[in-house]
Amino acid sequence: MDTQMKELIAIGASVTANCVLCLRHHIIQAKKAGIDDDHIQEAVEVGRMVRKDAAASWDEEADALLCLESAIGDAQESADEGSGCKNI
Incomplete structure (x- = not known):
């Protein structure tokens, strides 16, 4: 793998x-390696997409865990009332 690919x-x-x-460091290194601004911007956008999807997955997991905890605490309530959680 070449330096440009590693920096992107x-x-x-x-x-x-x-x-x-x-x-900051890697953008400077990328420019030194001759990578144009369009490719740097594209790498930033890919990182944003990955971060967004990862954050959404963590949010879903946190919601599911909170609902599970709620369901355990509300176990004595009737099944008709439920825990108010969509994930269970």
Whole structure:
């Protein structure tokens, strides 16, 4: 893998990891390696997509765990009332 590809991957990973210092470093390195602004922007956008999907998955998992906890605590209520949780 060449330096340009590594820097583009590092840019996307930096965005996904929310690491501002990493992103600054890798954008500078990418420009030194001759990568144009359009490709850098594309790598940033890929990182944003990955971060967004990962965050959504974590949010869904947190909601499911909260609903599970609620369901356990409400176990004595009637089944008709339910826990108010869509995921169970």
